[in-house]
Amino acid sequence: MADIAKLVEDLSALSVLEAADLVKALEEKWGVSAAAPVAVAAAGPAAAAAPVDEPTEFDVILQDAGAKKIDTIKVIRTLTSAGLVEAKQMAETAGTKILSAVAKEAAEDAKSKLEAAGAKVEVKAAA
Numbered sequence: 001m002a003d004i005a006k007l008v009e010d011l012s013a014l015s016v017l018e019a020a021d022l023v024k025a026l027e028e029k030w031g032v033s034a035a036a037p038v039a040v041a042a043a044g045p046a047a048a049a050a051p052v053d054e055p056t057e058f059d060v061i062l063q064d065a066g067a068k069k070i071d072t073i074k075v076i077r078t079l080t081s082a083g084l085v086e087a088k089q090m091a092e093t094a095g096t097k098i099l100s101a102v103a104k105e106a107a108e109d110a111k112s113k114l115e116a117a118g119a120k121v122e123v124k125a126a127a
Contacts, residue, residue: 055125058107060099065091066118075117079110091119101126 014022027033060079065072069091076087076098090096098121099110107123114121 056103057101057126058104059097059101059124059126060107060110060114061122061124062090062096062098062114062119063094063122064120066120068118071117072114072119075113075119079113 011019011022062072062076073084073087073091076082076090077084079098080087080090082090090098098114099107102110111121111123
């Protein structure tokens with residue numbers, strides 16, 4: 001233990017330039033680089049601060065068929081493979097998923113078509 005304490009005391013007496021020279025000499029002697037651990041440590045917090053990815057799949061949910069229920073049923077039939085009876089049930093049930101896990105563009109397109117028919121629609125990220 002006494003040797004380590006003496007070594008610590010000797011290293012503490014070095015100037016900054018002498019310490020830098022010591023680091024270079026040890027890197028050459030041992031064939032390592034002191035910069036690698038610093039780069040890894042610096043990358044850690046940056047990776048933790050990465051933004052959360054946006055969802056890629058969305059659900060189109062019918063809140064209300066609106067005054068023109070027949071037009072809404074027609075749009076539901078064009079957006080889905082539902083028959084007339086199924087589309088009518090969807091239009092009459094608030095909170096029904098018209099489309100599930102579709103791309104954002106498809107969800108926005110469906111929303112605009114349903115709203116043009118008079119329906120109230122919500123687009124949510126798929127769970």
